[in-house]
Amino acid sequence: MDHTIPPKEFKWTPGDLIKENFKLGENGHVCVVLNRKIQVPSHVVKLLWKNAIVRCAVDGGSNHWRDFVISQGDGKNTSPTKSKGAKDAEANTALIAPPDVITGDFDSITEETVEFFKTTPKIHTPDQDATDFTKAINVLLPVMEQRKVQDVVVFNDNSGRLDQLMANLNTLYKVQKDNCKVYLLSGDSITWLLRPGKHTIQIPLDLVTGQRWCSLMPIGAMAHNVTTTGLKWNLYHAQMEFGGMVSTSNTYSTEFVQVETDANLIWSMGAYDFEEKIR
Numbered sequence: 001m002d003h004t005i006p007p008k009e010f011k012w013t014p015g016d017l018i019k020e021n022f023k024l025g026e027n028g029h030v031c032v033v034l035n036r037k038i039q040v041p042s043h044v045v046k047l048l049w050k051n052a053i054v055r056c057a058v059d060g061g062s063n064h065w066r067d068f069v070i071s072q073g074d075g076k077n078t079s080p081t082k083s084k085g086a087k088d089a090e091a092n093t094a095l096i097a098p099p100d101v102i103t104g105d106f107d108s109i110t111e112e113t114v115e116f117f118k119t120t121p122k123i124h125t126p127d128q129d130a131t132d133f134t135k136a137i138n139v140l141l142p143v144m145e146q147r148k149v150q151d152v153v154v155f156n157d158n159s160g161r162l163d164q165l166m167a168n169l170n171t172l173y174k175v176q177k178d179n180c181k182v183y184l185l186s187g188d189s190i191t192w193l194l195r196p197g198k199h200t201i202q203i204p205l206d207l208v209t210g211q212r213w214c215s216l217m218p219i220g221a222m223a224h225n226v227t228t229t230g231l232k233w234n235l236y237h238a239q240m241e242f243g244g245m246v247s248t249s250n251t252y253s254t255e256f257v258q259v260e261t262d263a264n265l266i267w268s269m270g271a272y273d274f275e276e277k278i279r
């Protein structure tokens with residue numbers, strides 16, 4: 001008799017984040033803004049933000065959210081006594097919801113931003129043994145559990161500090177559990193953690209035909225047994241580790257990619273259409 005426990009199965013539809021519903025999960029998603037300039041296409045940001053059930057800006061992320069709101073100015077407010085920036089800010093504050101909460105150790109939020117979001121509750125998370133991002137997720141988790149929300153959409157960017165980038169990936173590992181899926185959205189990519197199990201990722205067709213890049217990275221520990229289908233360069237019961245096999249610059253052979261892994265892997269894929277612009 002075969003006593004092997006079948007692998008956990010996970011299904012992923014990144015198209016929901018990029019171009020289709022801009023809504024995740026049965027009970028919706030939460031949005032988090034980190035301390036980097038927002039490079040995700042603005043229509044994607046606005047729709048994901050609008051559809052979020054909770055919106056959180058993390059410390060300096062609130063400065064970037066303020067900049068984003070102002071940059072979306074449509075000049076609807078025509079008061080002659082105010083500067084264009086102030087008018088746009090007012091118009092967009094009405095159009096784009098402010099964060100529901102701002103968290104952090106507050107070493108980066110500016111006084112101007114505090115004033116701009118003066119009605120938004122601020123939760124101080126002073127612990128210096130965890131990043132503001134990890135602490136923000138920990139603030140959000142009880143609300144997510146209560147509202148049966150599993151998905152967290154994070155506006156970050158892969159530019160900036162390498163240590164913060166690594167810490168952001170570490171947060172994906174730290175908060176992994178069945179009822180929490182965290183996606184990092186940057187200027188041209190989406191990144192999340194594949195836990196041990198069998199994953200089916202439905203790739204938007206234009207990314208398949210456009211042969212956009214994707215990658216599987218064994219960060220932190222070796223994976224002893226990784227098998228994939230649907231990629232151009234597949235793995236078969238392969239061992240992956242830093243210093244050995246790391247699957248970068250891969251791409252798709254079909255719409256459905258399957259990854260079966262015995263250890264955590266970071267999946268990152270190109271998204272959006274403006275790779276040329278930021279090259």
Ligand SMILES: Cc1ncc(C[n+]2csc(CCOP(=O)(O)OP(=O)(O)O)c2C)c(N)n1
Pocket residue numbers: 059105107127128129130131132133
């Ligand atoms: C071994 C160890 N190394 C480094 C730190 C320092 N440290 C880790 S997380 C953290 C908070 C970082 O805060 P965050 O707001 O995420 O980033 P910041 O922009 O303030 O650097 C600090 C200070 C520590 N507590 N322990």
Ligand SMILES: O=c1ccn([C@@H]2O[C@H](COP(=O)(O)O)[C@@H](O)[C@H]2O)c(=O)[nH]1
Pocket residue numbers: 034035036058059060061104105107108109131132133134156157159160161164165168
């Ligand atoms: O270069 C960076 C800097 C920061 N982050 C993320 O933003 C939060 C908040 O940062 P603060 O500097 O405290 O405002 C931080 O925890 C990181 O997750 C980043 O990704 N890249």
